[in-house]
Amino acid sequence: MTLNQTSNQQLGQATPNTQARLRIAIQKSGRLADECATLFKGAGLKLNLRDQRLLSHCQNLPIDILRVRDDDIPGLVMDGVVDLGIVGENVLEEERLERCATNRSAEFATLRRLDFGGCRLSIAIDKDAQYQGPQSLAGTRIATTYPYLLQRYLDNAGVNASSCMLKGSVEVAPRAGLADSICDLVSTGATLEANGLKEAEVIFRSKATLIQSTKVLDTATQELVDKLLTRINGVIQAKESKYIMLHAPKAQLEQVISLLPGAENPTILPLADDKERVALHAVSSETLFWDTMEELKALGASSILVLPIEKMLG
Ligand SMILES: Nc1ncnc2c1ncn2[C@@H]1O[C@H](COP(=O)(O)OP(=O)(O)OP(=O)(O)O)[C@@H](O)[C@H]1O
Ligand SMILES: O=P(O)(O)OC[C@H]1O[C@H](OP(=O)(O)OP(=O)(O)O)[C@H](O)[C@@H]1O
């Protein structure tokens, strides 16, 4: 039995008289796992991701969630074993470069960049070391989990350095005498600081991304992908937006509206027993910062409310 046959059976792929189920790979546990579960919940998928099973069936849509190590997700999508995957762009681009270098298929389509998993891949050196640009790395050894991304950077910078592959605890490599510097993921910088290192070069910026296999899906399954994507767009847009309500003097209305970030066509409503002021409701594409609220107040606005939005469509 081939791997594809095995996984197709395990994943409940279309058999006669049943609708094909959309297969999505996500990280089982780690930095992206909870965010993926929250995103799917927001998109209306009823899932039980609390147990440790490899495969979770969605209860209200023909979707199966496959939970794996994040490193496996790009390959599963590129080989068409699953239809969609959520993975960090760092892992995705590393796999793509490796496959291209070894003449293997590296095709996928990006459906959308997501709003979590933000980090950067950086070269970091001893905090006391002198650094005068990429040429300072010439002739040194750099420990990394991302040899292809690192090599691309070194080639573009015209630097001749070697790398050594470490799958974990990369940040201890210089202290352990395994390498002169490291190339690893950074978010707050706390891990580097705790290990006596400083960031020298950012070589790649990453976020989690939703990708699709290039394998053609049957019409119903592709429609399900489109529907899921629309819902995910709605979840992310809602998170980034706010519903703003305030009372404003009619005379200052234009100035008040110009202060609201990304608010198109606000609703203006009369106020009972008040001819000078109106109520304004608007969806703003960004949150309203205190500075702006204070400026609104200075223009005579009052009862300024900023409310979260749960879902958005259209
Ligand atoms: N400090 C960070 N802040 C934000 N996002 C991060 C951070 N570190 C990693 N990420 C993103 O989250 C992804 C998963 O990170 P995680 O540390 O959970 O991976 P892992 O240990 O390789 O997990 P797995 O067991 O699935 O192989 C990374 O590939 C990256 O895209
Ligand atoms: O700049 P910081 O905010 O300190 O984040 C950076 C650290 O986060 C990631 O590891 P993680 O904590 O996910 O653990 P892991 O090494 O076990 O994957 C990454 O590999 C760094 O070690």
Ligand SMILES: [Mg+2]
């Ligand atoms: Mg991993």
